Amino acid sequence: MTNGPGRPRARMAAGAAALVISPFLLGACGGTPAETATASGTGPVTLTAMDYYNTEPALSALPKLLDTCGAQAGVKIERQVVPDLRTKLLQLAGGHAIPDLVLLDNPDLQQLAATGALADLGAAGLKTDGFYDNIVAAGRYEGRLYGLAPGVNALALFYDKKLFASAGLKPPTTWDELKAAATKLTDGTKRHGLGFAVPATEEGSFQFEAFFLSAGADLATLNSPEAVSALGLLSDLVTSGAAPKDVLSWTQANVEEQFANGGLAMMVNGPWQIPQLVKAGVTGFGIVPMPVPEAGGTPSSPLGGEVWAAGNNGPKAVKAAAVIKCLTSTENSLTWSKLTNYVPSGKEAAARLGASDPRMKTFVDLIAGAKGRTAELGAKYPAYSQALWTAVQSALSGQNPPKAALDAAQRQAAG
Amino acid sequence: MGMPLREHPAARPSPPAPAGPAARRARGGPRLRARLVRAGFVAPVVVYVLAFFAYPLARNVVLSFQDYGIESVYTGDAPFNGLANYARVLHDAVFRTAAANTVVFVVASLLFQFVIGLALAVFFQGSFPLGGLLRSLLLVPWLLPLVVSGTVFRWMLDTGNGVVNQVLLAAHVIGAPVPWLNSVDTAMIGVLLCNVWIGVPFNMVILYGGLRSIPRGLYEAAELDGAGALRRFRHITLPLLRPVITVVLTLGLIYTIKVFDVIWVLTKGGPANATQTVTTYAYQLSFGGLSEFGAGAAAGNVLIVVAMVFAFLYLRSLRSETP
Structure with missing residues (x-):
């Protein structure tokens, strides 16, 4: 399926052509979403919806929902x-032709909300009782609710059970255990202990943030000691060869392929990869939370996944909010999450999924x-990301030590 | 297209027309029609150029003098800020890296594409079995979509599993796998390998055509006078090929300076901006999440100016070639 955060493949397409052309012009000649409602009384109101799910099963399941x-x-x-939804x-x-309903990647929501193109869902009557607070926060911009996710994802550590058993290892919970296991399970260039994806895109930030946040670092301060220690960990792993240099250009899908082929003993990845692994015939894998610096820490991860938002289209936004309420209901978010291998954003639905699916x-x-990712930084997140x-690429390629790389990043982002 | 219509006698009404207003109309009609026909032929081009070239270009220039951020997209409010975008871009460390990378990328691409292309063109001058087939096969890189070539090179240059490292390791050329696209020292080489491979056919085809147009007699005469292969190349081939070389290099420069797909597929400008060029950086400024459309436009304009300077030099060199 799709990768959790940023969709580089899709973004690329519009790239070269759109380079010197303002978004304004494209707006003028790019098709507007199919026009509008039939006048009230002559038939039901028609809402337009847009999303980037162009692969099965979501491609055909979403219209049914x-x-x-x-x-x-x-x-x-x-x-x-x-496909290139953000652009x-x-x-x-x-x-001013924003569709009535949009399912977009969550770090893009704040920027779109900042344009004024989205409707305040709270004012349109959407309630968020029963949802995880952090998921609701990811849909807020300047105190207003602009988006609500039907399901979310997070990153965790996948490991090869057979390799761990034959080496007499337990899945790592701390960084020291992670380093030891990754080193022990590395076999020359044939197999690396750990794989992750830190390309020069949002995807790279997303994956690094799993280590960064588990270290207790905060996105508003990129060069905190916790952040430096997290980057130091990855830098050590790459330098020692326990993680391949290729992590700098791999995508999360590439990491999954490498893990499925036996080229990696562990990988950092999200739940949407599970069907891919199963399809490749890989079943002997376990999943544990991200390791933490020291025993007793709290594993964390950036929230991934898409949120439903409504276009700022007057009375239609109220209808759209009603549709979003239905799409994020316990039953429907459970259906959606099972399709996409996400976790429902409502606590009740999430608990039901957890009880029925051990993975x-x-x-x-x-x-x-x-x-x-945007809870604290809002529309400034892309600059920080x-x-x-x-900084991650600079440190892992040996250009700068972690501290210097992150100091430069903080200056660039805040400056 | 219009000229023959005016000059051609058949375009005029042949029988002497009767006097009176009707006659004037009859005489004026065809002439007006001819003019309309002429305009009709030109109109599509003019409309096309205005809509798809002049307008976006003008809009981009205007945009580069505006503070056009994410909020401006919806409201349309974008205050003019003079040269602030250009100042922001020129003082940006990443932009400077990108500009230096662009120079390296363009110069190295052109140099290798040209030298290899010329060598192949000279090679295919000789006739040998399957020469024609080989020459057509060499065109394949040109026919492939850039995204396909880029993806294949990405696999080939993979550190652990790439065929390039496997071959070099097996041949004992290198002792350890080279992280082609994943080291700040080698990423540019990796990207160049791909771009040179893509550009060689273009150089070869044009130069081959140029070589074919050099009269064979000159070589025979020189040979009779005792000139060796190297002297024949230096004193016959190169001078007579000069106009073609100018074309190849100028067009090559204009193509290369705006290369986006190859870099985007291979490295996305990484690692740590080691392959970031002005093109990819302009894209990132505008569409990569930063949404600094004004600054992105300014970076794009810098490229346009450079490309235009070379296009202008090219057109002038063309004019001086024609007698």
Whole structure:
């Protein structure tokens, strides 16, 4: 399925062409979402919806969910799949033609909300009782609720049970155990102990943040001692060869492929990879929370996944909020989460999933301690994220020591 | 296209027209129609150029003088801020790295593409079995979508599993795998390998065409006069090929300076901006999450100016070539 955070593949496509063309112009000639409602009284209101789920099973399951929820809210919903959704939405925002419903990657929400193109869902009548507080926070911008996730994901440590058993190792819970296990399970260039993905994109920040947040660091201060220790850990792993240098260009999907091929004994990845592993015939894997610096620490992870938001389209936003309420209901968020291998954002639905699926149990337990990337930084997050992934790349490629790399990142982000 | 219409006698009404207003109309009609026809041929081009070239370019120039952030997208409010975007970009350490990388990338790409392309073109001058087939096969890199080439190179240059390292290790050229795309020292080489491979066919085809147009007699005469292969190349081939070389290098420069796909697929400008070029950085400024559209436009304009200077030099060199 899709990778959790940023979708580099999709973003790339529009790149070269759009380079010198303002979003304004594209907004003017890029198609507007199918127009509007039939006048009230002559038929049901039609809402437009956009998302980037262009692969099965979500590709065909999402329209069914939308039909169900549309019927419940008394509207018709026309769905459109747009691979490069973020750029498209910026273009549409320029033309004031934002769709009524959008399912977008959560770190992009604040920026879109900052444009004024999104509707305040709280004012439109959406309640957030029963949802995890941190998930609700990830949908807020300047105190208002602009998005609500039907399901979320987080990162954890996958490990090869057979390798661990034959080496007499237990899955690591601390950094020292992680280093020891990764070193022991590394076999020349044939197999590396640990794999993760820190490319020069949002995906790289997302993965590093799993270590960063588990160390107790805070995204507003990229160069805190905790942050430096987290980057130091990854730097040591790469320098010693326990993690391959390729982590600098791998995506999370590449990491999954390497793990499935036996090239990695452990990997940092999200629950959406489980179906891929199973499809590749890999079943002997276990999942544990991210290791922490010292025993007794709290494992953490950035929150991944998409949120439903509503376009700032007057009365239609109220209808859209009603649809979002239905999409995030216990039953429907459970259905959606099972399809995408996410964790439902409602506590009750999450508990039910955890009880029925032991593999997802680890992720369900992780959700309460996970952190929204934009919760604190809001629309400034992308600048911090870019500085952060550059620092990670700088340190892991040996250009700068972790401290110097993160100092430079903090200056760049805050300056 | 319009010229023959005006000059051609057949375009005029042949029988002497009767006098009176009707006649004037009859005489003026075809002439007006001819003019309309002429305009009609030109109109699509003019509309196309205005809509898809002049407008975006002008808009981009205007944008580069505006403080156009994420809020501006929806409201349309973007105050003019003079040269602030250019100042921001020029004082940005990443932009300077990107500019230096762009120079290295362009110069090295052109140099290797040209030298290899010329060597192959000279090589294929000789006739040998399957020469034509080989020459067409060499065009394949040109026909492949850049994203496909980039992806294949990404796999080939993989540190642990890439075929390049496996071959070099097996041949004992290197002692340990080279992290081609994952080290700040070698990433540019990795990206260049791919871009040179993509660009060689273009150079080869054009230079091959140029070589074919050099009269064979000159070589025969020189040979009779006792000139060796190297002298024939230096004193016949190179001078007569000069116009073609100018074309190849200028077009190559304009293509290379704006390369985006290759770098994006291979490294995304990483590791740590080691392969960041002005093009990829402009994209990141605008669409990579920062949403600094004004600064992105300014970075893009810097490139446009450079490309235009070279395009201008190219056009002038063309004019001086034509007698």
